[in-house]
Amino acid sequence: MSSNGDFEDGKNGKDGRKNVVIIGGGAAGMSCAATLAQHPDKFKVTVLERMSVIGGQATSISLDENKHGASWMNDGVQGGSPAFKHTINFFEKYGHKQQDVKLQVSFGQGKESFWTNVFPSQLVDQFSGDIKKFGKVLKIIKYTMPVLGLIPIRIMLRMFFFNKDFGDKMVFPLIALFLGTGNQTANVSCAILERLFDDPNMKLWDYDSETLLPNLPLMVTFPKLESFYADWASDLKSKGVTIRTNTDVVSILNRNPQTGIVLQTAPFNPEDKQRDGDGLGMQNKNPPATTETYDELIMCVLADDAKKLLGKTATWKERFVLGGAKFFDDITITHSDADYFQKNYETRFSPDLCAAPKSKQQEDQIAFAKNEAAGPDDEAGGYRPMYYTHSYKQDMRKIEMAFDCTNYQHQFRQDPTEPPAPHKTPVPYDNHVFQSIFLDKENSHLWTIDQIDEEKIIERKWWHQLGHRWQHYVRVVPNMMFINRPGRQTHTTFAGSWTLVNMHEMACVSGIAAAWRLGAEYEVFDDFAEDLLRKYLLVSHGVRYKRGKKEV
Numbered sequence: 001m002s003s004n005g006d007f008e009d010g011k012n013g014k015d016g017r018k019n020v021v022i023i024g025g026g027a028a029g030m031s032c033a034a035t036l037a038q039h040p041d042k043f044k045v046t047v048l049e050r051m052s053v054i055g056g057q058a059t060s061i062s063l064d065e066n067k068h069g070a071s072w073m074n075d076g077v078q079g080g081s082p083a084f085k086h087t088i089n090f091f092e093k094y095g096h097k098q099q100d101v102k103l104q105v106s107f108g109q110g111k112e113s114f115w116t117n118v119f120p121s122q123l124v125d126q127f128s129g130d131i132k133k134f135g136k137v138l139k140i141i142k143y144t145m146p147v148l149g150l151i152p153i154r155i156m157l158r159m160f161f162f163n164k165d166f167g168d169k170m171v172f173p174l175i176a177l178f179l180g181t182g183n184q185t186a187n188v189s190c191a192i193l194e195r196l197f198d199d200p201n202m203k204l205w206d207y208d209s210e211t212l213l214p215n216l217p218l219m220v221t222f223p224k225l226e227s228f229y230a231d232w233a234s235d236l237k238s239k240g241v242t243i244r245t246n247t248d249v250v251s252i253l254n255r256n257p258q259t260g261i262v263l264q265t266a267p268f269n270p271e272d273k274q275r276d277g278d279g280l281g282m283q284n285k286n287p288p289a290t291t292e293t294y295d296e297l298i299m300c301v302l303a304d305d306a307k308k309l310l311g312k313t314a315t316w317k318e319r320f321v322l323g324g325a326k327f328f329d330d331i332t333i334t335h336s337d338a339d340y341f342q343k344n345y346e347t348r349f350s351p352d353l354c355a356a357p358k359s360k361q362q363e364d365q366i367a368f369a370k371n372e373a374a375g376p377d378d379e380a381g382g383y384r385p386m387y388y389t390h391s392y393k394q395d396m397r398k399i400e401m402a403f404d405c406t407n408y409q410h411q412f413r414q415d416p417t418e419p420p421a422p423h424k425t426p427v428p429y430d431n432h433v434f435q436s437i438f439l440d441k442e443n444s445h446l447w448t449i450d451q452i453d454e455e456k457i458i459e460r461k462w463w464h465q466l467g468h469r470w471q472h473y474v475r476v477v478p479n480m481m482f483i484n485r486p487g488r489q490t491h492t493t494f495a496g497s498w499t500l501v502n503m504h505e506m507a508c509v510s511g512i513a514a515a516w517r518l519g520a521e522y523e524v525f526d527d528f529a530e531d532l533l534r535k536y537l538l539v540s541h542g543v544r545y546k547r548g549k550k551e552v
Contacts, residue, residue: 017044018518021261021292023249023309024300025049026056027504028495030232031086031511032298035520037239042519046242046294048249050268053226054233058504060226061334061459068336069427070411072224075334075435075461077504078409079221081204084505085529086512088220094231096223099410102216102375103205106346106385107173111353113391114346115170117213118383119369120355120362123169124211130166131212138207141194149191152470154397156190168396170212173389176399178204180502182328182439183398184467192468192501201532202501215365216375221410246270250289252297255313255490261297264289297492298514302327302464303476306494315490318483324475325498326467328440333449334405337456338430344390344448345402347429349383392446400439400448406432433458466498481542486517493517499540509536517541 020036022029025047036043053059057076065071079101080087088098108114108123115123124131137160141148148156153175157167167186175193176185197207205217222228233243248268255261266289299306303325310318341347349369357363367373371382386408390400406412406427438447466472477500486493495510497503513536516522524530524547534545 015044017042019044019260019293019295020046020298020518021263021294021296022047022298022300024056024496025051025054025233025243025245026300026496027058027087027507028497028511028514029056029298029300030054030229030236031090031508032300032495032515033236033241033243033511034090034232035512035515035522036518037236037241038523039520040240045236045240047236047244048247048265049243049245050248051270052245053229054243054245055225055229056507057463058222058225058229060224063433063458067431068412068433069406069425069431070409070433072226072411073334073405073409073433074222074225075332075459076463077222077225078403078405079219080504082218082220083201083203083528084220084503085526085532086508087222087505089525089529090232090508091223091228094228094235096228096231098220098222099414101219101221101386101408101410102377102379103219103387104216104383104385104407105177105213105387107177107389108169108391109344109346113169114353116346116353116383116385117211117215117217118385119349119365120211120357121353122355125355127163127166127170128210130162131170132209133160133162134171134212135207135209138194138197141190142198145191145194149189149194150470150474151190152187153190153193154186156193165396168391172397173391173399174213177387177389177401179468180465181468182330182401182465183443184326184328184440184469186397187467187469187471189468189470189473191473195501200528201535202503216379221408224411249309251311252309252313253291255297255310255492257488257491259293261294261491262291263294263297264291266290295491296486296518297490298486298495298511298518299492300495300511300514302466302496303494303498304464313490315483317479318490318492321476321479321483322494324471324479326469326472327464328442328467330437330439330463330465331441331449332459332461332463333436333438333452334458334461335434335436335452335456336431336458337434337453338432340436340448340452341388341402341404341432341434343451344400345385345388347385347404390448394446398439398443398446401437403435403437404432405435466502468501477539480540484514484517484541486514500536505532506536509533510540513537513541516545517543 036045059076061075115121172185195202208214250264250266253262266287303322307322368375368381369383384407388402392398484493493514495514497507537545
């Protein structure tokens, strides 16, 4: 294990333990609590979560199993990369298992805009020169950090004379889909673009010089997140962690060594709030507040929420850094409207969408897409995309994103209760479960949301999502180290995926890092995972990770 040697334990509590409050019970908050819980003699830990369940955006919903072929689905966070070591380690600790999936993606619509990573397309052929040049530019960005790294993607594409349609139809949809950058993709920092393809800790796949996105890369789908987080919470409670759901932090009154962390809480009922697209809603009632005092504060909430809660206690540095994070309100519609999906996306293989094969490998890809042959590692044949994008003709840089959850999430295809998870009978396409994500309510005039049959809508949910603008990597990321002040001054640490990049894995690492800064030990279970923590601590906390003896 490894611990932070530069923190000097204080004996503030009556029992000599640090009294730590964590605001937010998502991936960051739970990872932080789990790391602190390894030291019940050093820390008294309280997690405050305003919703009725913990997990943050990692939630699950119920389905009609007879109709849709599964009784549940994950509706916020659905999957990720096999490189998400901390996430997977937490799953396995509680007997939950991620499942491998060969990723299929469908971008755009019609011969002039469509491309996929399943079979050769005309758009990929058209931009083969730009795709090869793109790989060279990624190397230039890597070796000219941070200069080129801070430039927005849209400017970089112009600087290196890429075809405009290459950016609009290939680069922007690709980054928007997998990083969750939405309609702000054109303003995303080139550093994030390069990291997505090159950084071993962050990349989701390898750059392909022929097709940009490799053919059927390996990804993972997550287990039922509601059950996982419930098991995680139960275990932490058994270790002495207090987890209070339906508890709203109304305000933070004071933060200094003399008074400690003084805050006010009040009961919160999610059913009483109005979902008006602001990501927060409003309470209809104002229950009486309770004043509470702690030694250390770890804020595992979004940056704009943290700034509001800190109020007058916020330092000028905190106001500057937290105020630099920009969020946008998106809405996800979970539904089973197959007609809508087929109207707006390329859901089936068509010879008209396929380019002439130029190699034996491409011939095999076409045979796979036609369901005439198996794919790599005996992957069952057939074109069945999981991720989709739809660009607006009025503005090709703005898109809608969608998932065919039936094709993507493993519980629709396999019965996990019967090892080795035999395949289920395929669900009829009309009963597939889809998610359509409409980005930035300021652009709602472009949305196709009204085309979805109201009777086939399963759930509506608003999300408050980070825009990974280049300004985020000038103002927020490099200055996090100046506002993370555990054990001194403000006694406050910030955690969450927004501190670097919007991934479940990054949320987990940020929470672990916050606990490590307070003096908790890091359980080393994988060199790759440890390296990611080391990098995160250096970037977001400005400290060097001190490796200790490995123990698992």
